[in-house]
Amino acid sequence: MLAFAAETTYRYQTVAQYKDYSTYLISLKEKPELTMQYLWGKRLGLLDYPSSRSGHIVPKGMLNDLGISESSMEIIYVNSHEALRDLLAAGKVDIISSFWKDKDEQRFSANYRTPIKTKVSGSKWYLKMETQNTDLICEIQTILQTLAMQTQSDYYSQLQLNANDCNLSSFSHDTQTDEK
Incomplete structure (x- = not known):
């Protein structure tokens, strides 16, 4: 528009x-870093919706900005933000890209999230x-x-x-x- x-x-x-909202990388056991060295070889959970900003567009833009090709990471696609959280909790991915909601603190540590973009329209x-x-x-x-x-x-x-x-x-x- x-x-x-x-x-x-x-x-x-x-x-x-x-x-407006923020998009985060969320991990189960450590604070994610927005660096090529940290992300290289990680298993990343994303949404299988190319129109999702927090679960697809913003993280793919971040990978591109850092010079990381999709082939250098294992990307696992799911159909919902809740499914992303379930993958992370089960240890099937190292990090996910999503928004943060208050209920997340029941499952994950707020210390193990890193903002990718803080003002997503x-x-x-x-x-x-x-x-x-x-x-x-x-x-x-x-x-x-x-x-x-x-x-x-x-x-x-x-x-x-x-x-x-x-x-x-x-x-x-x-x-x-x-x-x-």
Whole structure:
């Protein structure tokens, strides 16, 4: 969206977004280092989703920046962040790339994580607007907020609605506070 200036060029408008977050290398027994020497030959757990920033894009960019080819590491791909954590806990990988959540401290030491990138932009919801259709924006935000309140994900439940002229009095106090 930024590369093509889509918001101004093509009239896309952000209607909601998720919080920014950090991406970490997480290990079971030592603090990971962001060096070629440390990572060389390690078993790395990643997500099998090329669109995942914390579990795929950011760590692959880090490997590229450090000059490490994928062939010099054993990369094990799984389908969820929880599966990454299970691989690490079982000792099937040396390190994983993921976000950190409060529940992780029950299984892993916060001392054994190293930030790769500290400000990963949260996903955003856009509408392409030919006109300023406030009713459409309000209806979409109502649906998104309802879905956010129904999810069991800590991250996706924290949807932030972008300011507009909607009367959102039915939304929770936390959502209204996050908008400010």
